[in-house]
Amino acid sequence: MLNIRIEKTQNPKPIPGEDNPLKFGTIFTDHMFIMNYETGKGWHDPRIVEYQPIVLEPSAMVFHYGQEMFEGLKAYRTDEGNVLLFRPDKNAERAMNTNRRICIPEIPAEDFVQAVKELVAVDNAWIPTRPGTSLYIRPFIIATDPFLGVRPSDTYQFIVICSPVGAYYPEGLNPVKIWIEDDYVRAVKGGIGEAKTGGNYVASLAAQVKAHDEGYSQVLWLDGVERKYIEEVGAMNIFFKINGTVVTPKLNGSILPGVTRNSVIELCKHWGLPVEERKVSVDELVEAAKTGALEECWGSGTAAVISPVGHLRFEDNVMQIKDGGIGEVSQKLYDTITGIQLGKVKDEFGWTVQVK
Amino acid sequence: MLNIRIEKTQNPKPIPGEDNPLKFGTIFTDHMFIMNYETGKGWHDPRIVEYQPIVLEPSAMVFHYGQEMFEGLKAYRTDEGNVLLFRPDKNAERAMNTNRRICIPEIPAEDFVQAVKELVAVDNAWIPTRPGTSLYIRPFIIATDPFLGVRPSDTYQFIVICSPVGAYYPEGLNPVKIWIEDDYVRAVKGGIGEAKTGGNYVASLAAQVKAHDEGYSQVLWLDGVERKYIEEVGAMNIFFKINGTVVTPKLNGSILPGVTRNSVIELCKHWGLPVEERKVSVDELVEAAKTGALEECWGSGTAAVISPVGHLRFEDNVMQIKDGGIGEVSQKLYDTITGIQLGKVKDEFGWTVQVK
Numbered sequence A, B: 001m002l003n004i005r006i007e008k009t010q011n012p013k014p015i016p017g018e019d020n021p022l023k024f025g026t027i028f029t030d031h032m033f034i035m036n037y038e039t040g041k042g043w044h045d046p047r048i049v050e051y052q053p054i055v056l057e058p059s060a061m062v063f064h065y066g067q068e069m070f071e072g073l074k075a076y077r078t079d080e081g082n083v084l085l086f087r088p089d090k091n092a093e094r095a096m097n098t099n100r101r102i103c104i105p106e107i108p109a110e111d112f113v114q115a116v117k118e119l120v121a122v123d124n125a126w127i128p129t130r131p132g133t134s135l136y137i138r139p140f141i142i143a144t145d146p147f148l149g150v151r152p153s154d155t156y157q158f159i160v161i162c163s164p165v166g167a168y169y170p171e172g173l174n175p176v177k178i179w180i181e182d183d184y185v186r187a188v189k190g191g192i193g194e195a196k197t198g199g200n201y202v203a204s205l206a207a208q209v210k211a212h213d214e215g216y217s218q219v220l221w222l223d224g225v226e227r228k229y230i231e232e233v234g235a236m237n238i239f240f241k242i243n244g245t246v247v248t249p250k251l252n253g254s255i256l257p258g259v260t261r262n263s264v265i266e267l268c269k270h271w272g273l274p275v276e277e278r279k280v281s282v283d284e285l286v287e288a289a290k291t292g293a294l295e296e297c298w299g300s301g302t303a304a305v306i307s308p309v310g311h312l313r314f315e316d317n318v319m320q321i322k323d324g325g326i327g328e329v330s331q332k333l334y335d336t337i338t339g340i341q342l343g344k345v346k347d348e349f350g351w352t353v354q355v356k
Ligand SMILES: Cc1ncc(COP(=O)(O)O)c(C=O)c1O
Pocket: A072, A232, A233, A234, A235, A236, A237, A256, A257, A258, A259, A260, A261, A300, A301, A302, A303
């Protein structure tokens, strides 16, 4: 249990009105959470203070050696005015795994969740209410030793910031077009692919720019060894419905274990749909698209929740799915998950956590 | 040609005395170079100012998505009092390649070199003179857009800082012990391995910690696909002398193209030694060590210049080289390269560049 010092701002900013389009990740709330780490002293001085710049030495290790991690989750306001978080314990657990992989000292899961909860409570007036909007929460850790040389840092800052957001994809729930990449690689077994750390995202930029230039909104990655098996999208996990079975790539060390992915699997199983976590080759997809066995495709992630995929391209193969429309399972998943998040659908799984 | 504004500090720091051990990368000079980038405006406002903290929004992209690059080179003071840089054009060229790979706008090579030269000229009193010491120069670029979401940033800072340094390895030219890693992977073809960007270094930490715990100073990486071919060390390229031939892994997209590596190859060829850039399997090494064909091994990198390797370990195979002593080629390379860098050996290749 952290003893969080709260210093409220004397200069609150105007909260965006309901007509503000809330372009994803551009507006930030009045406060932020900060906690420091120092070898020997551990994590200390947890505080909620005015949203303010970070001041670091130019030699701070985060600028050079990429020792940084992040998480992403959302807070929602229900019609009754309650504030709900969606499975924050899963983010805390993944944060611990990321930390372990990249040698950042762990933060106890309950401290992680407490920091998020207290910050959201302080800035709760910033949670937007229009359909599709929410408060996006970004916990992150940066290595701050002023030192040049490759080793884990001895000092860190754990920071949480919040941003009221609209839809992640300008398309909203409209189906997106996805480019299956056969040249660049995002991550490989033995690497850092299953950790939520900057290095995986910087590795994805060049392919993403190429895909955008070709008119695609996201890249779907293949494995780095055989260049044959589907991994995940830039910021989403991927699902296919093939011949009535829901199929998603198995977690193999190079894929991020998405919280939404896990929720999708649980829900589909709960609904009695057959679910397979296994290797999915791109050849299987091309073939399934040809025969019509590929019935649906969607991405899952905190930002977009469920993002129907209407069009996949691998080299010269263009796969049109549901004639570019939204599939039934995609729609049902979106409605159910956002319904649970907003307190409108009964939360049979105990996924939501109320912020007091 | 940049028009660099120079604002000298009013508060110069004390310059470390010749008895200061100059622990690598811990002391920084009085000034730094900064230049900003903004889409539409390009690189602008080049300036040399007092060494000072970097102030960024918590949402600055570099903290989240790892869009950051760096370079490393050194300045030396000759006995005549001249200041020499070693092949800064090669660093500028590699910086352009890194930038291209991770979607950072390019900096013309001559501007990169000019920034380095002018900063070194301003802080030239900081160049130490004791044998083995030099001024380490760290150019780096960070993505600064205050934005959450994965895309290339629209704003950047290009910064150069300098640090007077002693030996990178506390061992000095003494042979190091190197651990060949068979579990973790640093980089893979199609990824960012040949770019000098934080993501590659954060990926190396866990294995490095493991190797240190086992009493090894560095990790030697295998390729990420077959887990069979030698790549490079954490911050050095690697060379072997096998049956009289100098062998080093071929640049394949996942290895950093070292400036020192290139210099070693040129020198060895110049001396009439047979040099092969090719795939080198770990099995070949184990076998060569057994038969005695593995005559020498050394790492090459700006920080340590040449680092003899006396001991390699792969799983249960311990390879002792030169009975743990320094090989002749390693020693000759070290003497020649540092001799050229210090203006003591004739620079037949035009590698050194004088700072006025
Ligand atoms: C690479 C990657 N994969 C998958 C996801 C989806 O994970 P989650 O459902 O936890 O948001 C994300 C985003 O968070 C991601 O960045």
